[in-house]
Amino acid sequence: MMTQIKAVIRNSGDTLFQDAIGGAALVVMLLVALHVPGVA
Numbered sequence: 001m002m003t004q005i006k007a008v009i010r011n012s013g014d015t016l017f018q019d020a021i022g023g024a025a026l027v028v029m030l031l032v033a034l035h036v037p038g039v040a
Helices: 002-011 013-039
Strands: none
Touching: 002 013
């Protein structure tokens, strides 16, 4: 099973990195949206 996981990570390295950046951007947007009502 570990060899399969390593193979998936090796084969989709670029996409995995882009997905991580997209997920981080979503978290940032969520945190900003939750704090905006407190500012106004």
